[in-house]
Amino acid sequence: MVTHVPTPPSDRPALTRRADRFLTHWSLRADGPHLSGIAALVLPVTAADGTPAALKVQHLDEECAGEATALLTWAGDGAVRLLAHDPPTGTLLLERLDEHRPLSALPDTREAVDVLGALLARLTAHPAPPGLRRLGDIARGMTARLPRALRAEADPGTRRLLRDCAAALGEVADEPGDRLLHWDLHYGNVLAAARAPWLAIDPKPLAGDPGFELLPALANRYDPSDTRRRFDALTAALGLDRERARAWTLARVLQNRLWQLEEGRAGRPRDDVRLAVGRALRAL
Known part of the structure; x- marks a missing residue:
């Protein structure tokens, strides 16, 4: 289980618009289609310096509100690294992992x-x-x-x-x-x-x-x-x-x-x- 309350399908367009906004805001280039989870959208991207990454947009709730804090604390020790984040929206830029494995x-x-x-x-x-x-x-x-x-x-x-x-x-x-x-x-x-x-x-x-x-x-x-x-x-x-x-x-x-x-x-x-x-x- 990813979260016990799925994001309503009607919220997908709002997440997609936010992803598009952060592609511009963080100077990212999309490398592929959105990958839809239960409560988030993840988009493979490349940063301006050529670093492969993943853009994650989600609706904030009590379960995911501390995600950036946790990832910063772990600092890559057993978990994906956080490259950038936007606290008001909970939008994350993450290191690219192999979603196919x-x-x-x-x-x-x-x-x-x-x-x-x-x-x-x-x-x-x-x-x-x-x-x-x-x-x-x-x-x-x-x-x-x-x-x-x-x-x-x-x-x-x-x-x-x-x-x-x-x-x-x-x-x-x-x-x-x-x-x-x-x-x-x-x-x-x-x-x-x-x-x-x-x-x-x-x-x-x-x-x-x-x-x-x-x-x-x-x-x-x-x-x-x-x-x-x-x-x-x-x-x-x-x-x-x-x-x-x-x-x-x-x-x-x-x-x-x-x-x-x-x-x-x-x-x-x-x-x-x-x-x-x-x-x-x-x-x-």
């Missing part, structure tokens, strides 16, 4: 999980800078929203799971952490690069515990027989306390279901891979 195309999921673990270890080694969303605030918000969600959840088994997720959150919420989190590091948000084998893109940054980072890697390219191995590989790569990481991952399962219920997108619980990950981790 995402980690999701790697056939060996074991190798892909190891790549994600190594990247997460590098990214979360950085303390979060001031001004980002904080996991402690998110945790308190989830706790406050839980009663209404339980009333909306029709499936008894899923209600029990959500209560268990909330209980796990309660065990760790008083120590929410202070690391710089990517929050959305799945296989599609890692691209091959010239200066490094793989680099992370599209952070939705917040300050918190690295255990909150694991769910995308467990749910993306989901394999029910591989959940425990992936979880163990990721916690080992990041040097995490296994029980704390389990609790924060269950909290992430709760967060996702809260969004689904509030937005009327809950669907059938048995078809939801994140709930399946929650059930598997609850049994560990």
Whole structure:
């Protein structure tokens, strides 16, 4: 998942116009067509000095507002480099990566999980800078929203799971952490690069515990027989306390279901891979 609220299709023309404006503003030459994501447009470009780059335009929301701050903090350590940015619009000029070689195309999921673990270890080694969303605030918000969600959840088994997720959150919420989190590091948000084998893109940054980072890697390219191995590989790569990481991952399962219920997108619980990950981790 890139963001839980897709950009409405009617907003695409506005993003395209903004991209055209910044081509002129930053003296860029377009090298190819716009690449449309869920909430942004990315355009391959060449700068005036010949540097290949990527122009990213997006609608600012609470999830992407800190993207430039995070990229500046990482300074290319495991993540795409930020070359320029426009704070009022959230427009970014990024180093060019190979959009045709995402980690999701790697056939060996074991190798892909190891790549994600190594990247997460590098990214979360950085303390979060001031001004980002904080996991402690998110945790308190989830706790406050839980009663209404339980009333909306029709499936008894899923209600029990959500209560268990909330209980796990309660065990760790008083120590929410202070690391710089990517929050959305799945296989599609890692691209091959010239200066490094793989680099992370599209952070939705917040300050918190690295255990909150694991769910995308467990749910993306989901394999029910591989959940425990992936979880163990990721916690080992990041040097995490296994029980704390389990609790924060269950909290992430709760967060996702809260969004689904509030937005009327809950669907059938048995078809939801994140709930399946929650059930598997609850049994560990």
